[in-house]
Amino acid sequence: MSSVRSGFVGLVGAPNVGKSTLMNQILKQKISITCPKPQTTRNRILGIYNTSRCQMIFVDTPGIHRARDTFNKILVETALATLSDVDVVAFITDVTARSMDLDRFAVQCMEKLTTPVVLVLNKVDLLKDKATLLPLMQRYTAMRPFAAVVPVSALTGDGVMELVGELEKRLPEGPRYYPEDAVTDQPERFLVAEIVREKVFHLTEEEVPYATAVTVEAFREDPEKNLIRIEATIHVERDSQKGIVIGKGGARLKEIGRQAREDMERLLGCRVYLGLYVRVQKNWRQDRRVLGEFGYRLPQGT
Ligand code: GDP
Numbered sequence: 001m002s003s004v005r006s007g008f009v010g011l012v013g014a015p016n017v018g019k020s021t022l023m024n025q026i027l028k029q030k031i032s033i034t035c036p037k038p039q040t041t042r043n044r045i046l047g048i049y050n051t052s053r054c055q056m057i058f059v060d061t062p063g064i065h066r067a068r069d070t071f072n073k074i075l076v077e078t079a080l081a082t083l084s085d086v087d088v089v090a091f092i093t094d095v096t097a098r099s100m101d102l103d104r105f106a107v108q109c110m111e112k113l114t115t116p117v118v119l120v121l122n123k124v125d126l127l128k129d130k131a132t133l134l135p136l137m138q139r140y141t142a143m144r145p146f147a148a149v150v151p152v153s154a155l156t157g158d159g160v161m162e163l164v165g166e167l168e169k170r171l172p173e174g175p176r177y178y179p180e181d182a183v184t185d186q187p188e189r190f191l192v193a194e195i196v197r198e199k200v201f202h203l204t205e206e207e208v209p210y211a212t213a214v215t216v217e218a219f220r221e222d223p224e225k226n227l228i229r230i231e232a233t234i235h236v237e238r239d240s241q242k243g244i245v246i247g248k249g250g251a252r253l254k255e256i257g258r259q260a261r262e263d264m265e266r267l268l269g270c271r272v273y274l275g276l277y278v279r280v281q282k283n284w285r286q287d288r289r290v291l292g293e294f295g296y297r298l299p300q301g302t
């Protein structure tokens with residue numbers, strides 16, 4: 001087996017530090033998908049970077065920076081849960097920022113985190129005097145240890161490939177979570193599956209989401225009725241999980257379906273008929289054939 005690294009990268013950064021610009025710069029060469037989805041999920045996928053050697057799935061970390069204003073402990077905990085699930089965190093800072101308060105707060109939030117954190121010093125193109133970079137770097141490294149420190153300009157692309165290299169090093173070896181091509185060929189199908197998975201994440205207990213895969217069996221447009229008929233299956237590993245996903249009297253599945261359908265209608269711009277099914281497939285995570293069928297693999301050991 002040729003060694004491919006694949007895994008999740010959590011993005012942390014205050015507003016305006018350049019997260020979106022950085023995503024665009026990284027995904028420019030190999031754009032797979034960026035999701036225009038509402039910020040509801042724990043693992044909102046921002047983009048997937050594919051090369052022959054690796055697959056890097058960038059996920060958002062809502063919460064850490066918002067929490068400061070709202071003092072919402074749950075948001076911080078959700079953010080931390082996201083960051084504990086990813087393989088490496090990219091902590092993005094703006095070297096021209098006047099205040100480090102938000103960054104300090106983010107570092108505090110990440111205090112107990114064991115996931116490696118790569119510090120990204122962005123907007124170095126704006127530094128008139130490069131000598132100011134070193135003391136700045138020291139101020140950050142005094143806050144906590146970082147797996148690596150990478151100065152970049154998300155705008156010009158300077159240093160961005162070095163950053164990708166540092167992140168790649170910290171991904172485990174293993175097959176791609178998402179097929180390299182299917183993602184680009186079928187963005188709608190992919191997004192639709194992601195939306196369902198997102199709702200399952202959101203509406204079920206801790207243990208269920210990691211045992212979940214979603215496949216889309218049917219995606220048929222019905223122009224006469226301005227309707228798209230979608231049939232999707234939620235795959236779980238155990239009967240008990242099936243029970244959780246379905247809920248009392250089918251209430252939870254109904255809610256998953258309702259929320260997913262609303263998001264899909266917003267995404268696709270037309271009415272959606274959504275048929276949702278739940279199927280138990282024992283140990284699908286260990287079974288490569290099944291994984292291939294699903295098109296992706298999910299984090300293990302969590
Ligand atoms: P986000 O809120 O973290 O997603 O930040 P954005 O990516 O939207 O960037 C905020 C602003 O900073 C935009 O005006 C970007 O053009 C600018 N910006 C981002 N990265 C850089 C950079 O490396 N250099 C410069 N000069 N501007 C940048």
Ligand code: MG
Pocket residue numbers: 019020021
């Ligand atoms: Mg942004």
